[in-house]
Amino acid sequence: MTDSFIGEIRAFAYNRVPNGWVPADGRILPTRQYQALYGLLGHSFGGNGDTDFALPDLRGRVPLGMGQDADPPNTPRPFASKGGAESVALTAETMPPHTHPLxxxxxxxxxxxxxxxxxxxxxxxxxxxxxxxxxxxxxxxxxxxLNEAMVGPKGAGAAHNNMQPFAVVTYCICVTGVWPSKE
Known part of the structure; x- marks a missing residue:
């Protein structure tokens, strides 16, 4: 994979890491050993700010393009930000207004x-x-x-699964390859 760009992330459909790549699992790498990758990522994903830096952690996560969402409410998605949850508890405060006519x-x-x-x-x-x-x-x-006051709230407030259907692959980031030019 000599044509891969340093910092490129790929999904592999096998359970091993190719040469020149490391798992995109949030691990901490020394800046001296991975200077080119550090030059691209900096401390965007963590690290101590001096001798090490963190890789993106794609374990249990879905990559999302940076920028502002095209659809309302046009949420900004800054580079290296994270969001979402595997489970969510529904409460009266998080539900939209609705009725249950009886x-x-x-x-x-x-x-x-x-x-x-x-x-x-x-x-x-x-x-x-x-x-x-x-x-x-x-x-x-x-x-x-029916009088609304006769129907009280129900539910235990327990969290429910919030995950989309998925298939697990190996996400890796290229650490040796071609330097990505700005052109």
């Missing part, structure tokens, strides 16, 4: 099935059939909205 009828229920039906008062035949006729068809103007 309709009910003051008329007696005529069925035990909720399919294409709304809640109703218990129908008169409930006792005779030993089933509760709690629903009636959605037809008619006899529907009323």
């Amino acid at each position: 309709r009910a009828s003051t008329a007696p229920g005529t069925t035990v099935s909720s399919k294409d039906a709304c809640l109703a008062t218990i129908g008169p035949d409930s006792e005779a059939h030993k089933e509760r006729f709690l629903y009636r068809p959605l037809l008619g103007s006899n529907l009323i909205a």
